[in-house]
Amino acid sequence: MSNKRIQELEKEIEHHKVLYYKGQTEIPDHEYDKLEDELRELSPDSPILKMVGSVVTAEDKVKHDEKMLSLAKTYKEDELATWMDGREAISMYKIDGMSCSLIYENGNLVLAKTRGDGTFGENITSKALWIDTIPNTIKEEKRIEVRGEIYCDEEHFFSLSDDMVALGLEKPTSQRNIVAGIISRKDHLQLSKKLTFKAFELLGDISVQTEVEKVKYLEAQGFETLEYTLHKDAKSLSKTIDEAKDFMAEGDYLIDGIVFSFNDQKWHRELGETAHHPRYKMAFKFQGESRETVIENILWQVSRNGILTPVANVKPVELSGAKISRVTLHNFGLVKQFELKQGDRIEIIRSGEVIPKFLEVVESSDEEFSYPKTCPSCDEEIEVVDIRLICRNSECPAIVKESILNYIQKIGIDDLSSKRLEELIRAKLVLKISDLYKLNMESLLTLDKVKEKLATKLLGAIEKSKTVDLVTFLSALGISGGAYNKCEKVVFAGHDSLEKVKSLTPDKLILIDGFAKKSADDFYLSLSEKFPLIEELESVGFSFEEVIKVETKVSNKKICITGSLSEKRSVIESKIRDASGIVVSSVSKNTDILVTNDQSSGSSKLKKAKDLGILIITEEELISMISS
Ligand SMILES: NC(=O)c1ccc[n+]([C@@H]2O[C@H](COP(=O)([O-])OP(=O)(O)OC[C@H]3O[C@@H](n4cnc5c(N)ncnc54)[C@H](O)[C@@H]3O)[C@@H](O)[C@H]2O)c1
Numbered sequence: 364m365s366n367k368r369i370q371e372l373e374k375e376i377e378h379h380k381v382l383y384y385k386g387q388t389e390i391p392d393h394e395y396d397k398l399e400d401e402l403r404e405l406s407p408d409s410p411i412l413k414m415v416g417s418v419v420t421a422e423d424k425v426k427h428d429e430k431m432l433s434l435a436k437t438y439k440e441d442e443l444a445t446w447m448d449g450r451e452a453i454s455m456y457k458i459d460g461m462s463c464s465l466i467y468e469n470g471n472l473v474l475a476k477t478r479g480d481g482t483f484g485e486n487i488t489s490k491a492l493w494i495d496t497i498p499n500t501i502k503e504e505k506r507i508e509v510r511g512e513i514y515c516d517e518e519h520f521f522s523l524s525d526d527m528v529a530l531g532l533e534k535p536t537s538q539r540n541i542v543a544g545i546i547s548r549k550d551h552l553q554l555s556k557k558l559t560f561k562a563f564e565l566l567g568d569i570s571v572q573t574e575v576e577k578v579k580y581l582e583a584q585g586f587e588t589l590e591y592t593l594h595k596d597a598k599s600l601s602k603t604i605d606e607a608k609d610f611m612a613e614g615d616y617l618i619d620g621i622v623f624s625f626n627d628q629k630w631h632r633e634l635g636e637t638a639h640h641p642r643y644k645m646a647f648k649f650q651g652e653s654r655e656t657v658i659e660n661i662l663w664q665v666s667r668n669g670i671l672t673p674v675a676n677v678k679p680v681e682l683s684g685a686k687i688s689r690v691t692l693h694n695f696g697l698v699k700q701f702e703l704k705q706g707d708r709i710e711i712i713r714s715g716e717v718i719p720k721f722l723e724v725v726e727s728s729d730e731e732f733s734y735p736k737t738c739p740s741c742d743e744e745i746e747v748v749d750i751r752l753i754c755r756n757s758e759c760p761a762i763v764k765e766s767i768l769n770y771i772q773k774i775g776i777d778d779l780s781s782k783r784l785e786e787l788i789r790a791k792l793v794l795k796i797s798d799l800y801k802l803n804m805e806s807l808l809t810l811d812k813v814k815e816k817l818a819t820k821l822l823g824a825i826e827k828s829k830t831v832d833l834v835t836f837l838s839a840l841g842i843s844g845g846a847y848n849k850c851e852k853v854v855f856a857g858h859d860s861l862e863k864v865k866s867l868t869p870d871k872l873i874l875i876d877g878f879a880k881k882s883a884d885d886f887y888l889s890l891s892e893k894f895p896l897i898e899e900l901e902s903v904g905f906s907f908e909e910v911i912k913v914e915t916k917v918s919n920k921k922i923c924i925t926g927s928l929s930e931k932r933s934v935i936e937s938k939i940r941d942a943s944g945i946v947v948s949s950v951s952k953n954t955d956i957l958v959t960n961d962q963s964s965g966s967s968k969l970k971k972a973k974d975l976g977i978l979i980i981t982e983e984e985l986i987s988m989i990s991s
């Protein structure tokens with residue numbers, strides 16, 4: 364019996380592997396993983412379990428210099444901590460795309476290949492040349508190999524899907540399958556343009572001592588890399604795992620876990636690899652469970668920025684121990700792509716306690732597909748912007764309510780629930796954020812079931828919210844792109860008073876770590892729109908607590924950089940900011956320090972600094988000031 368089952372499983376696993384790597388997946392990953400788990404139990408030495416990827420049948424196959432392996436995986440945080448064993452490790456999201464290896468010689472891309480079966484890959488150079496994030500040339504002259512993941516983000520998935528339909532090709536079924544589908548094509552190479560590559564591994568005669576240095580080296584060569592977190596020990600693991608859960612639910616590209624690698628390369632050499640995976644890396648994955656259910660109806664919820672988010676009410680099912688009756692459908696793009704409607708039988712997934720989400724359509728109903736043309740809250744006409752439906756009416760009741768609610772949650776007014784707020788809005792007691800501060804005992808007592816005790820508590824909580832730190836205050840305003848960590852970066856970059864925040868410009872914002880041209884422009888525009896609100900709040904008597912900053916020799920010093928340094932300028936700039944210094948882009952009489960490694964260069968900044976008698980230091984001197 365057991366032998367027969369082993370053979371069955373081996374056959375089935377092989378079948379799914381072949382389809383999966385062609386982008387034609389038949390079953391969800393967690394179901395596939397169950398097959399592997401069962402086989403591992405019955406026959407731990409089965410060769411199919413040691414197989415990486417699937418066999419390459421393409422004519423144009425190439426041998427890898429070094430095998431491209433898979434990853435060891437765990438679903439448990441304590442197993443991860445045991446594996447770390449007190450060693451320092453870095454973590455990055457595990458992108459769910461397609462492995463790719465790039466070979467550069469004399470600074471030129473000479474070969475791009477897939478992982479294939481780990482020993483032989485398929486030559487995909489002609490497609491890689493279309494991908495903007497794969498540089499055709501790099502500074503490094505030595506032969507190097509860069510490994511990473513090719514993937515398709517959400518926005519590009521929908522537009523690629525439209526492109527493919529327009530070309531008469533089959534409509535892709537998922538963000539993941541589209542990559543393998545496009546990469547294995549012999550025609551329409553230009554479709555690859557909408558794919559993205561992120562690098563995470565480096566091979567060749569380049570000396571790096573740590574994983575962090577590796578990432579910096581890859582960035583200096585012009586590659587996009589994944590954001591990483593350095594873990595000194597296992598204490599910081601839970602926070603990273605929680606963030607990854609959020610990203611799985613809301614991020615714009617697919618991840619299926621987190622990859623941990625020991626930071627010190629010494630451990631990489633010492634631990635080595637098995638035939639299947641390196642021992643110095645570990646993937647943490649979320650165990651998913653999926654179920655089929657039926658869409659009863661689709662509701663469109665209006666968010667504080669006017670975006671309509673589709674949520675499906677489904678026939679209740681039990682999933683990972685919870686009863687599920689609502690499923691997020693993400694955005695209009697997804698609903699349109701799959702023509703989701705009442706009666707559709709769909710598969711939903713819930714991984715690691717994240718919000719259940721739509722996976723695929725099992726059977727489409729005969730109902731006609733439609734989507735709202737007017738806002739469900741204010742009935743005004745809505746705009747279709749790429750993959751989103753947006754209500755532009757600033758007086759839309761839903762937008763007003765959601766933005767006040769967002770403020771209440773971020774600023775921390777406890778005891779004021781969404782229901783209570785709705786009541787206050789209905790009674791016209793609160794129509795904008797600053798109205799919260801005009802509430803008094805008399806007005807609160809007019810509300811249903813509110814007695815003196817509760818009213819006193821509410822008023823106390825509202826009063827208390829006037830004493831906050833500047834970062835919390837800014838993050839509560841609902842600035843677009845102004846999440847807490849972004850506001851923190853702004854304040855820590857020296858814009859640490861309301862006056863300074865009000866005098867921000869896109870030019871100043873772009874100097875801050877984490878801001879690019881577009882995000883700086885968006886933040887600035889949205890911040891300017893909040894000026895009336897800021898003034899109203901100032902007039903009700905807000906006072907700001909000091910934010911804690913590190914004290915170093917460069918604290919609050921305005922520092923300008925000229926000429927090339929040993930690392931990418933952005934890296935040095937973020938070191939300055941981390942040490943509470945302020946990075947400026949030009950030299951003026953307000954500048955405190957100019958950093959240059961070439962005192963005799965013809966740089967105009969250097970000349971000006973000399974004329975103004977500004978302190979001029981080398982990069983080495985800067986680093987020693989920062990670390991003192
Ligand atoms: N549904 C199916 O039919 C089916 C069939 C076969 C395999 N699968 C799924 O495929 C997975 C196993 O496949 P696998 O062996 O290709 O590998 P894997 O998904 O376990 O992980 C290895 C790959 O992760 C990639 N990766 C992404 N981000 C990374 C990062 N930051 N650092 C390092 N690597 C990163 C690398 O390209 C690497 O090759 C399982 O999850 C399994 O469920 C599903």
Ligand SMILES: [Zn+2]
Nearest residue numbers: 738741754759
């Ligand atoms: Zn509206």
